Amino acid sequence: MLDNEGRLDVVFGHLHEGVLVEDETRHVKFANKAFTDIFIPGLDPALLVGGDCDATAVDTAPMFKDGQKWLDATRAVVASKRPMSNDVWETVDGRWLQRDYRPRVNDDVVFEHIWLYRDVTLEHASRTVAGLDASNGERTGFRNWSDAIERLGKRAKSIGALEKGAMACVKVRQLDVLNAEFGYEVSDSILIALLEELRGEFGQVNVERLKGTVFGVLTTDANAHELMSRIHQLLDPTRAIGDQFVYLNTVIGVATTENIQDFTDGQEMFECARQAVREAGHRHADVVLEAEMRIQSRLQNELVTRLDEALGAGEFQLYYQPIVRLVDGEVLGHEALLRWHHPERGLLTAGDFIIAAEEVGVISRIDRWVIHEACREVSQVLQDRDCFVAINLSPMSSDGGDELLEVLRNSMAAFNVGPTQISIEITETAIARDQLEFVRLITQIRAMGVNVSIDDFGVGASTLATLKDIPFDRLKLDRSFTAAIDEPRVQEIIRVAQVIGEILGGQVIAEGVETQAQSDLLQECGVHIGQGWHLGMPAPL
Numbered sequence: 001m002l003d004n005e006g007r008l009d010v011v012f013g014h015l016h017e018g019v020l021v022e023d024e025t026r027h028v029k030f031a032n033k034a035f036t037d038i039f040i041p042g043l044d045p046a047l048l049v050g051g052d053c054d055a056t057a058v059d060t061a062p063m064f065k066d067g068q069k070w071l072d073a074t075r076a077v078v079a080s081k082r083p084m085s086n087d088v089w090e091t092v093d094g095r096w097l098q099r100d101y102r103p104r105v106n107d108d109v110v111f112e113h114i115w116l117y118r119d120v121t122l123e124h125a126s127r128t129v130a131g132l133d134a135s136n137g138e139r140t141g142f143r144n145w146s147d148a149i150e151r152l153g154k155r156a157k158s159i160g161a162l163e164k165g166a167m168a169c170v171k172v173r174q175l176d177v178l179n180a181e182f183g184y185e186v187s188d189s190i191l192i193a194l195l196e197e198l199r200g201e202f203g204q205v206n207v208e209r210l211k212g213t214v215f216g217v218l219t220t221d222a223n224a225h226e227l228m229s230r231i232h233q234l235l236d237p238t239r240a241i242g243d244q245f246v247y248l249n250t251v252i253g254v255a256t257t258e259n260i261q262d263f264t265d266g267q268e269m270f271e272c273a274r275q276a277v278r279e280a281g282h283r284h285a286d287v288v289l290e291a292e293m294r295i296q297s298r299l300q301n302e303l304v305t306r307l308d309e310a311l312g313a314g315e316f317q318l319y320y321q322p323i324v325r326l327v328d329g330e331v332l333g334h335e336a337l338l339r340w341h342h343p344e345r346g347l348l349t350a351g352d353f354i355i356a357a358e359e360v361g362v363i364s365r366i367d368r369w370v371i372h373e374a375c376r377e378v379s380q381v382l383q384d385r386d387c388f389v390a391i392n393l394s395p396m397s398s399d400g401g402d403e404l405l406e407v408l409r410n411s412m413a414a415f416n417v418g419p420t421q422i423s424i425e426i427t428e429t430a431i432a433r434d435q436l437e438f439v440r441l442i443t444q445i446r447a448m449g450v451n452v453s454i455d456d457f458g459v460g461a462s463t464l465a466t467l468k469d470i471p472f473d474r475l476k477l478d479r480s481f482t483a484a485i486d487e488p489r490v491q492e493i494i495r496v497a498q499v500i501g502e503i504l505g506g507q508v509i510a511e512g513v514e515t516q517a518q519s520d521l522l523q524e525c526g527v528h529i530g531q532g533w534h535l536g537m538p539a540p541l
């Protein structure tokens with residue numbers, strides 16, 4: 001491909017990176033516009049072709065602050081025949097240019113030299129302010145952030161903060177605005193001042209400057225709210241810069257032993273504080289990490305790192321809960337509900353981890369597995385019986401809707417499952433989120449002869465009025481209605497939902513039937529199908 005000049009142009013012409021390709025004898029084969037923009041703005045890159053690169057490098061060297069060094073480094077890396085990455089040089093006009101080198105080697109001969117150049121002035125500047133610049137690090141209290149985290153973690157252990165204590169991550173936001181307005185030295189000096197103030201209050205060794213504009217603060221006092229108000233009181237948000245004032249926006253995330261009693265080490269305590277400050281950033285408010293948030297974040301991590309392993313190891317399993325005719329208990333179908341036999345946490349129900357799976361974007365992989373598994377199991381049990389299995393599709397799945405349809409079609413064909421043996425459940429909330437897309441998906445599913453249920457109806461964003469635009473076969477009334485069926489007003493609502501459901505689509509199913517009394521009242525309201533613990537618990541095949 002690299003020999004085809006025309007295609008090269010297409011591939012590299014639009015890159016932001018400057019690309020220079022030299023031939024075996026180091027003459028220019030190709031350069032793109034971004035390259036000339038960096039070195040000779042306005043020059044047509046085609047004019048460079050054929051030029052002698054070493055000679056041009058000699059001419060170019062004065063544009064760098066350390067021109068001779070840059071030239072020596074260029075020649076040295078070419079002689080080495082080895083790739084090089086992230087080599088950064090400052091120009092005399094104050095820019096920072098980063099370059100990568102890739103030799104293409106055949107039989108120990110370099111037949112093509114490829115250079116990529118990027119202007120990293122902005123990133124470099126923010127790196128300096130974040131303290132990654134080694135020369136600057138000592139001054140800003142920042143040497144190496146992983147060392148800083150380790151120090152803080154060890155300290156947490158040695159002062160007993162893991163048993164009783166708290167760690168806060170304090171994040172100064174919008175520092176880039178200050179950078180832009182006053183320059184990096186000013187924002188840097190603000191960060192140094194903040195570090196000193198925090199150290200003055202909490203002790204030199206209990207405060208570290210961490211990554212970017214985040215500070216870690218450690219105390220043996222587990223009261224998170226006290227810690228947060230101490231920090232806010234200390235850090236005066238109004239700062240004078242010359243004769244101007246700026247306002248510092250700080251958010252705090254805290255991990256405390258009051259909420260989490262089993263920190264295994266300081267590193268974990270820090271991870272929790274970091275998660276809290278991340279969340280604080282989203283919420284624009286301080287956050288104290290709750291045990292529940294930690295469990296969710298651990299689950300999210302696991303779903304990302306070992307979903308395939310868990311699926312392969314048989315940790316996931318479908319349980320089936322009967323859907324029943326209330327009057328005589330006849331089983332009309334089953335809903336497949338996902339369970340995770342977690343190696344440490346035991347049996348998790350879908351409610352424990354589906355949201356986490358949606359948040360980290362693995363839900364469509366799970367849905368695909370569920371479709372396949374449900375069809376496989378259905379084919380073993382149902383054979384010709386007139387009974388269906390309902391499969392839940394996640395709200396997020398409409399993006400991959402076509403792909404899911406394909407999986408559904410293939411699985412049904414592979415296991416010889418007929419369309420009336422399968423039903424798909426989609427929650428009302430999901431549909432409301434992207435109604436057009438879901439209506440398209442639902443229409444396609446129904447065209448296959450597969451029924452569609454609207455799940456958890458009545459608690460989502462949509463109303464009875466929008467129902468008329470959504471094609472469906474079953475309406476599953478959210479279990480909150482069943483739970484409150486003692487109230488006459490709720491009975492009225494159920495009656496209306498039943499009538500409308502019937503007019504628009506078909507069957508209405510009440511979820512969460514836990515007692516015979518509820519079953520009786522439902523039937524009085526005209527609802528004849530139910531699902532719930534009273535009628536049958538979810539169980540494996």
Ligand code: C2E
Pocket residue numbers: 321336337338349350351352354363367370392393394395425427455456479511512513514531532533534538
């Ligand atoms: P859902 O589809 O509304 O499923 C009913 C949920 O209510 C199930 O929780 C079930 O165990 C629970 N339930 C059943 N009967 C009763 C009862 O009488 N009382 C009470 N209080 N609860 C009852 P589960 O299994 O934790 O699932 C929660 C949600 O997770 C499901 O709500 C569904 O939206 C989703 N889900 C379940 N399995 C899957 C799956 O395979 N894929 C996807 N994408 N979502 C799933």
Ligand code: MG
Pocket residue numbers: 335392425455
């Ligand atoms: Mg469901």
Ligand code: MG
Pocket residue numbers: 455456476478511
């Ligand atoms: Mg439901």
